[in-house]
Amino acid sequence: MIALLAAVGCRQAPTEAEAEGLRIYAMQCSPCHEATATAGLVVAPPKLQGLFKHATLPDGVTPANDAAVRGIILDGRRTMPPFAGRFSEPQMAALLAYLHRK
Amino acid sequence: MISPSRIAITVLLFALAGCRSSQTATTTAHSAAQHYHLAGTVVAVNAAAGELTVKHGAIPGFMPAMTMPYKLKDAGRVRDLKPGDSITAEVVAPEASDDFVLDQIAVTAHGANGPVVAARRLGVGDAVPDVPLVNQDGRAVHLRDYRGRALLLTFIYTRCPMPTACPLITSRFARVNRALLSDAAARTGSHLLSISLDPAFDKPPVLRRYGLAYINDDPAGFAHWEFAVTTPEDLRGLAQSFGLEYSVADNQITHTMQTVLIAPNGTVARSWAGSGWSEDEVAAAVKSLVPRGGR
Numbered sequence: 001m002i003a004l005l006a007a008v009g010c011r012q013a014p015t016e017a018e019a020e021g022l023r024i025y026a027m028q029c030s031p032c033h034e035a036t037a038t039a040g041l042v043v044a045p046p047k048l049q050g051l052f053k054h055a056t057l058p059d060g061v062t063p064a065n066d067a068a069v070r071g072i073i074l075d076g077r078r079t080m081p082p083f084a085g086r087f088s089e090p091q092m093a094a095l096l097a098y099l100h101r102k
Numbered sequence: 103m104i105s106p107s108r109i110a111i112t113v114l115l116f117a118l119a120g121c122r123s124s125q126t127a128t129t130t131a132h133s134a135a136q137h138y139h140l141a142g143t144v145v146a147v148n149a150a151a152g153e154l155t156v157k158h159g160a161i162p163g164f165m166p167a168m169t170m171p172y173k174l175k176d177a178g179r180v181r182d183l184k185p186g187d188s189i190t191a192e193v194v195a196p197e198a199s200d201d202f203v204l205d206q207i208a209v210t211a212h213g214a215n216g217p218v219v220a221a222r223r224l225g226v227g228d229a230v231p232d233v234p235l236v237n238q239d240g241r242a243v244h245l246r247d248y249r250g251r252a253l254l255l256t257f258i259y260t261r262c263p264m265p266t267a268c269p270l271i272t273s274r275f276a277r278v279n280r281a282l283l284s285d286a287a288a289r290t291g292s293h294l295l296s297i298s299l300d301p302a303f304d305k306p307p308v309l310r311r312y313g314l315a316y317i318n319d320d321p322a323g324f325a326h327w328e329f330a331v332t333t334p335e336d337l338r339g340l341a342q343s344f345g346l347e348y349s350v351a352d353n354q355i356t357h358t359m360q361t362v363l364i365a366p367n368g369t370v371a372r373s374w375a376g377s378g379w380s381e382d383e384v385a386a387a388v389k390s391l392v393p394r395g396g397r
Contacts, residue, residue: 027165032265040377041265042273042316078315079269081261085352091166 014101021098024091028083043079052100066096135196138164140204144187145169145349145356152177154204157351161193169354175205185349187212223345224370233340235297235330238310243330246368252292252391253364254278254384257346259300259355260312270377271359272296274384276316279327281385291366291392294327297340299348299355304331344373365391 014022032045046058054064062068070092076082087095142158148171157169174180175194183189188211191204224230232246245253256275262268275294282288296313298304304312309329310321317323332340341348348357361379365371372387 023164024166027168028263031263032269035265040270040273042276045265076261079272079312081263081269083263086168087166088160 015097017094017097018101019098020091021094021096021101024087024095025098028086029095032080041079045080048099049102051102069096069099135194136164138162138193138195139190140193141190141210142188143351144183144185144189145351146171146185146347147180147183149180152180154180154183155349155356156189156191156204157354164193164195167352169351169356172202172204174207175203179207183207183209184212222342224343226370226372228370229368230364230370231339231343233332233336235295235332236306238306238313238324238329240306243328245364248293248295248364249368250366250393251290252288252366252371252388253295254292254361254388255295255297255344255364256361257299257341257344257348257357257359258296259298259357260304260308261300262355266377267357267359271361272312272316274377274379274381275327277381278385278388279317279323281381282388283326285389285392287394288389288392289326291394292326292388296327296329297337298329298331299337299341299357300350301331301334301337306331345375363387363391366393 029048032041033048048058051057051069052064056062057064057068057072062072072080073087073092073095074082074084138161140156140158140161142156144154145157146155148154152174153171154174155169155171158167160167172193187209189207189209191207193202194205195202230245232244235243235245237243254275256271258268258271260268275296279294282292282294298309309331310324313324313327313329314321317327340346344360344362346358346360348355359376361374361384362370363372363384371391374384
């Protein structure tokens with residue numbers, strides 16, 4: 001919580017899309033990517049802090065851009081399940097907007 | 103099952119609120135509980151917990167369309183509701199709290215279909231029916247093919263997004279698998295089988311991709327741990343045999359968890375509900391049934 005506060009800091013207030021993206025993230029992504037409940041998983045889901053602030057995604061290979069992240073969300077990768085059919089296009093855009101802010 | 107996300111919401115909302123407070127009145131401050139209108143279909147009723155699993159459309163300003171369990175403000179209302187009922191309700195979301203509840207529930211249409219429930223559950227010592235399956239390589243297999251080995255069987259679906267459900271069960275199986283492979287007799291005298299709850303999506307290539315992530319990407323590992331799918335009808339029968347309940351709505355499957363140990367003679371030896379079982383205990387139980395001396 002402290003880390004999150006520090007990370008979010010006191011930057012610009014979130015846009016409407018970022019706030020919507022946060023809600024989607026909190027419901028759909030954070031159970032694996034934030035929680036401590038993943039302790040029993042053989043492959044630890046990567047943290048997504050600053051996802052777009054590095055040249056590559058946490059795999060160290062894939063370029064960190066919208067198309068790549070969108071593809072992974074929809075199709076899944078390794079132990080991450082596919083989320084195709086669970087997001088509308090505006091929801092996906094909102095989620096990406098939030099991930100850019102992280 | 104959803105408590106991690108609830109906690110995350112609370113934490114993240116705090117983080118946002120912390121940021122907002124330093125801005126000058128960007129949005130209206132919410133002082134009391136928020137109310138949101140929900141319209142959806144009852145997927146499952148948990149009378150003991152006073153809980154309802156609802157498949158609902160997007161709730162503007164609150165959450166996207168999804169299937170999830172809710173507590174009821176008036177827990178007694180669960181008695182009036184059945185799976186398949188169409189309802190409208192108010193979601194009451196106290197500020198900075200994870201205690202969403204449903205209030206003002208109105209049934210707009212009564213459903214005809216109930217969930218899949220156990221009709222004839224097998225007990226210890228009962229023979230397991232033979233069921234045809236297709237494995238991750240697209241090869242036809244039957245449950246009877248595993249006679250002569252101790253078979254540890256469970257149910258998962260690859261699109262399961264809950265880290266406390268299928269991903270955890272499969273991770274636990276990966277550790278049990280490693281323990282069994284390190285024992286010479288168990289390597290040949292036991293077998294693991296993960297059966298999909300999602301025949302519509304979990305075709306062999308999907309199961310293969312999913313499974314490889316848990317066996318160090320070495321397809322040779324499928325010799326000891328297979329991922330298989332059957333028809334929706336046979337899945338229903340198999341689930342009933344093992345007391346597993348599931349209900350399908352959209353891309354989400356709400357399900358209970360059962361892991362079953364089948365003895366080399368094809369009868370039920372033990373079963374474990376949920377995901378809280380001990381990997382060591384299960385591995386030891388499998389090893390205790392491995393045929394010794396004859397192989």
